[in-house]
Amino acid sequence: MNRQTPNTFTSQPDERGRFGAYGGRFVAETLMPLILELEQAYREAQADPAFQQELDDFLKHYVGRPSPLYFAERLTEHLGGAKIYFKRDELNHTGAHKINNVLGQILLARRMGKKRIIAETGAGQHGVATATACARFGLECVVYMGEVDVERQQPNVFRMKLLGAEVIPVSSGSRTLKDALNEALRDWVANVEDTFYCIGTVAGPHPYPEMVRDFQAVIGREAKRQIMEAEGRLPDALVAAIGGGSNAMGLFHPFLDDEEVAMYGVEAAGRGLDTGEHAASITGGRPGVLHGNRTYLLMDEEGQITEAHSISAGLDYPGIGPEHAWLNDIGRVNYVAATDEEALEAFQLCSRLEGIIPALEPSHALAQVMKMAPGMSSEQIIIMNMCGRGDKDIFTVARHLGVEL
Amino acid sequence: MTAQAPHTRIDATFQHLREQGRKALVAFITAGDPSLETSQAILNGLPQAGADIIELGMPFTDPMADGPAIQLASQRALAAGQTMQKTLDMVRRFRERDDKTPIVLMGYYNPVIAYGNERFLRDAVQAGVDGLIIVDLPPEEDDELCLPALEAGLNFIRLATPTTDDARLPKVLKNATGFLYYVSITGVTGTRAPQEAQVAASVARIRRQTDIPVCIGFGVKTPEQAARMAALGDGVVVGSALVSSIAQAVEEGRGHDAAISAVHALTGALAESVHAVRTRADAATTQAGTQE
Numbered sequence: 021m022n023r024q025t026p027n028t029f030t031s032q033p034d035e036r037g038r039f040g041a042y043g044g045r046f047v048a049e050t051l052m053p054l055i056l057e058l059e060q061a062y063r064e065a066q067a068d069p070a071f072q073q074e075l076d077d078f079l080k081h082y083v084g085r086p087s088p089l090y091f092a093e094r095l096t097e098h099l100g101g102a103k104i105y106f107k108r109d110e111l112n113h114t115g116a117h118k119i120n121n122v123l124g125q126i127l128l129a130r131r132m133g134k135k136r137i138i139a140e141t142g143a144g145q146h147g148v149a150t151a152t153a154c155a156r157f158g159l160e161c162v163v164y165m166g167e168v169d170v171e172r173q174q175p176n177v178f179r180m181k182l183l184g185a186e187v188i189p190v191s192s193g194s195r196t197l198k199d200a201l202n203e204a205l206r207d208w209v210a211n212v213e214d215t216f217y218c219i220g221t222v223a224g225p226h227p228y229p230e231m232v233r234d235f236q237a238v239i240g241r242e243a244k245r246q247i248m249e250a251e252g253r254l255p256d257a258l259v260a261a262i263g264g265g266s267n268a269m270g271l272f273h274p275f276l277d278d279e280e281v282a283m284y285g286v287e288a289a290g291r292g293l294d295t296g297e298h299a300a301s302i303t304g305g306r307p308g309v310l311h312g313n314r315t316y317l318l319m320d321e322e323g324q325i326t327e328a329h330s331i332s333a334g335l336d337y338p339g340i341g342p343e344h345a346w347l348n349d350i351g352r353v354n355y356v357a358a359t360d361e362e363a364l365e366a367f368q369l370c371s372r373l374e375g376i377i378p379a380l381e382p383s384h385a386l387a388q389v390m391k392m393a394p395g396m397s398s399e400q401i402i403i404m405n406m407c408g409r410g411d412k413d414i415f416t417v418a419r420h421l422g423v424e425l
Numbered sequence: 426m427t428a429q430a431p432h433t434r435i436d437a438t439f440q441h442l443r444e445q446g447r448k449a450l451v452a453f454i455t456a457g458d459p460s461l462e463t464s465q466a467i468l469n470g471l472p473q474a475g476a477d478i479i480e481l482g483m484p485f486t487d488p489m490a491d492g493p494a495i496q497l498a499s500q501r502a503l504a505a506g507q508t509m510q511k512t513l514d515m516v517r518r519f520r521e522r523d524d525k526t527p528i529v530l531m532g533y534y535n536p537v538i539a540y541g542n543e544r545f546l547r548d549a550v551q552a553g554v555d556g557l558i559i560v561d562l563p564p565e566e567d568d569e570l571c572l573p574a575l576e577a578g579l580n581f582i583r584l585a586t587p588t589t590d591d592a593r594l595p596k597v598l599k600n601a602t603g604f605l606y607y608v609s610i611t612g613v614t615g616t617r618a619p620q621e622a623q624v625a626a627s628v629a630r631i632r633r634q635t636d637i638p639v640c641i642g643f644g645v646k647t648p649e650q651a652a653r654m655a656a657l658g659d660g661v662v663v664g665s666a667l668v669s670s671i672a673q674a675v676e677e678g679r680g681h682d683a684a685i686s687a688v689h690a691l692t693g694a695l696a697e698s699v700h701a702v703r704t705r706a707d708a709a710t711t712q713a714g715t716q717e
Binding site: 036044046047048050053054192193194199202205209210212307310311312317319321322324325 | 487489538562590613617
């Protein structure tokens with residue numbers, strides 16, 4: 021494992037899309053010209069100030085950015101240690117951080133003249149965000165969703181349909197998020213001329229991990245400015261939940277070169293790492309190649325991909341973004357895990373103490389905050405990414421608490 | 426060309442076919458589908474049924490470039506307990522009785538990584554494998570397995586697609602050996618039917634840049650289609666239709682012997698159709714008469 025410390029943590033990926041040994045472009049030849057075209061279009065957009073200006077304008081007036089950095093006073097008192105701040109991306113339009121990335125990609129798709137947008141979704145948050153942006157810009161939208169997820173996320177399926185999207189249930193393989201991703205890739209190779217694939221996380225072939233990170237980095241840039249205003253200094257620790265890892269990468273990236281800031285990525289330990297029923301790719305998996313990139317994956321001895329489990333459908337993915345894999349190996353970010361039970365406890369605590377019902381995804385991050393804050397001094401500061409609101413999860417939580425709605 | 430092209434059974438087969446003015450039928454089955462024993466029997470009988478080259482699929486849970494038929498074949502094989510070791514053993518047993526028919530292993534990269542790249546190449550060569558098609562390893566990732574495979578004496582079969590334009594083609598052809606697999610449609614295996622005129626134009630385009638044989642596949646199902654596609658290239662690949670015939674026999678509860686005869690019967694019909702296509706005399710003379 022390469023533990024050599026680079027001069028900067030923000031110069032990745034290289035021109036081959038590698039973050040250290042991770043990332044890359046492991047796709048069939050049919051897709052290769054498409055991702056090269058996408059990369060070129062993205063480079064041109066990056067160099068065009070009008071693109072960023074348009075994006076900023078939509079983020080401000082349509083999404084509601086900047087999202088507040090909120091001092092969670094009662095939670096801080098309750099835990100009796102470090103000061104806890106929430107970066108409140110759950111207040112965004114559509115209720116999660118997903119829209120930041122979707123708007124960036126949809127504006128790019130428009131620049132490229134693409135008329136049809138496809139996306140994969142697990143819990144439905146990325147699907148809803150994509151359907152929302154497509155409605156706003158009058159684009160055709162097709163969302164692939166595993167049959168299992170369609171069943172357990174009916175409200176989001178209905179939302180997407182209201183927004184004019186076509187939701188296609190995926191019946192192949194394990195009928196969950198990874199299969200939805202396979203199916204979206206199949207759609208893309210079959211509809212190369214007019215279709216743009218809007219990936220929901222910092223994974224997939226280059227340039228997706230870099231591009232999605234760049235669109236989500238608005239979270240960290242704002243948080244940095246806001247904490248300087250509030251406290252006059254940088255935080256001691258950042259904490260964020262990780263499925264594919266887009267909200268965490270968005271928060272972490274602008275802080276990577278600030279050595280005094282520790283970072284914690286919280287994977288879903290499901291029913292426990294030792295049960296095998298979890299979604300912790302780094303803590304419970306090993307490196308391999310899937311969905312276009314080399315990264316940590318959940319797999320068996322034979323390299324067959326195994327199913328992820330988490331109470332949170334949004335963390336239920338057997339892989340993780342390649343930049344996280346690299347940040348793990350070089351030791352810049354600490355990857356830890358929280359179980360379903362711990363997340364449920366955090367979910368309830370936050371609802372009662374702060375009047376904020378968090379999504380089950382950031383509830384995993386909060387479980388980590390609950391573990392570390394009491395051991396820190398009252399002078400120290402933690403920023404946690406509240407990346408989604410919990411309305412969508414109340415049915416799941418009720419079921420786990422034995423409550424009939 | 427950077428790497429020395431190894432002389433494999435694939436090269437010998439195409440040379441032989443060229444001399445006879447014939448086209449190749451490349452038959453795909455998934456290793457271990459629907460069971461190890463049945464799959465071995467299917468494999469062993471393919472040359473006699475008329476297959477000139479065999480593509481043996483290494484099953485994977487997430488075959489993102491394949492359609493439903495081949496994904497289901499992977500699922501059946503994995504459910505029956507197929508492993509990489511068993512797949513290589515199938516080739517070894519096949520080689521005990523057939524030292525001429527080329528075998529190409531086709532699949533995705535992750536099961537190879539899990540087996541260990543070096544160990545995989547060594548064991549594949551020892552088992553009698555001639556070439557590899559690793560769908561998710563484009564030329565951009567040649568350092569991973571393509572160059573070591575060529576070094577080990579295996580052909581690395583490249584895919585070219587309708588999206589591979591003239592500017593990109595040299596990159597695809599650079600380390601291509603054995604034959605070029607022309608993907609006749611934009612899409613996954615076994616779905617829409619290829620458009621003859623487009624395929625003809627693309628193959629002509631490819632021929633201007635390379636001398637290696639071109640086989641056409643994806644979406645070829647019937648003997649008639651196979652003959653039309655074979656006429657446009659040096660061979661034709663049929664996969665989804667063959668594995669579907671296995672699936673059908675199993676689903677209808679007709680037993681594994683029925684699956685074996687069903688896939689061999691379809692291979693026979695395809696072979697008859699493909700082998701009836703003759704290379705034009707002028708093309709044959711320009712290509713024949715090279716070294717033995």
